[in-house]
Amino acid sequence: MYFSKKSKEPLELVQTSIWMCCEDECFGWMRENFSFDKEPLCPLCSSNMEKKTKMLPIL
Template structure:
């Protein structure tokens, strides 16, 4: 029979007793994520679910990076992200 390991839940900043393990629990406040309607490219191939944000694509009319299919312009409600890289427009 294998020996059992005891896990002791201790409060923050206290050392566990010999053989014990520190475990911490916290409830973080849920922060709402700001979303906006965003231009995206969506793969038009049946069965392919690939899409990308327009301002993160490197081409004016990109092809699907997974299946090389044609992509069409669309919009989605997505979290706000800033893309600070420059691309050739």
């Protein structure tokens, strides 16, 4: 039996606009283009969210 470790191609990251939870204890965030609301609430703790950017892989 033969097993090989295939080298995976590195994912291309781009600067993406996201919504991030304002609560310090919560780590909730979502991509802006996946939100239906203009100013969504955090799906984890129901707090307000603010716009930020994050380096994420292309979907």
